[in-house]
Amino acid sequence: MASAASDAVALGIIGFGIMGERLLRAALGHPAPPVRLSGIWDPSPAAAERLKEVSPDLSMAGSAEAVIAGCDLLYIAAPPAAHLPLAEAALGAGRAVFLEKPLSHDTVAARRFVERAEASGARAGVNFPMASSPAVAGLRDWIGEGAVGMPASLEIEVAFATWPRSWQRDAAAWLSGRAEGGFTREVVSHFLFLTRRLLGPLSLESARARFPGDEGAETAIEARLSAGGTPVLLRGGVGTTERDDTNSWTLRGPAGAVRLRDWSVAEREGPGGWAAAPDALPNERMRPLVLQGQLDKAAAMTRGEPHSLATLREALEVQEVVEAILAAG
Incomplete structure (x- = not known):
């Protein structure tokens, strides 16, 4: 087991879908790996074939x-219904846990889990990658420098050509369903985490969600919230863009406006319009760097060192808002 900062943390991965593969690739490509793979498991034969392609x-x-x-650290990237049972097993065995969001599709079970984990001092964090995003760090710096002034309003917009997105088709069995899937859980939750981190506690004021007639996931949402006292307008829809997805998080105040666009591009509004940060990268190039930052933090968490991963409590607050929005449909 890892016992010093110089030791690579033994990383186990359960679930080798899109996120499991992305995290493994980030670990394999890390210039100074803080983890070493100790084991990986997924019951799907297709996952085993993909693993051979990634690393023979x-x-x-x-x-x-x-x-x-x-393992020392378990990364859980299975579908949501398996998150809590796997996390409980790992924590019970004395392991650290790095969970995909949402904590669960069951908010009551998630709340009980978080209370137990906090009471026991469990080493556990949730994979909201914006915790390691250079673009988010840039937004925070701009806000701290007074680019916005006192925040007056926040607008969050997400749009999708189809749901699930084209690259998620292999996971459509659960992503397309109302019980565990949908873009509010999978995508909007990231922007609610960002909002919670930068502006403060979330409070849902009103919401509506539209669903197809069957058990399919939502096709549109609209909600009004407050984040640390700042009014928030949230909108999302499927079939409203020709792109796989597009999104924006736009904060305005008396001194100006800043936004995060398409996951990874930090922009600041000026006399000539929106200008991107000099180091802005498209998400395809930014994502591996962000996940490597997440691995650095997860390794620190495992060693009992300070880190800034999303906490279980933050993830629970986000989940509660997400589920309340969906329940309004």
């Missing part, structure tokens, strides 16, 4: 239990 030297472990037994 790696193979699937025999079970989830074997991965937990061999």
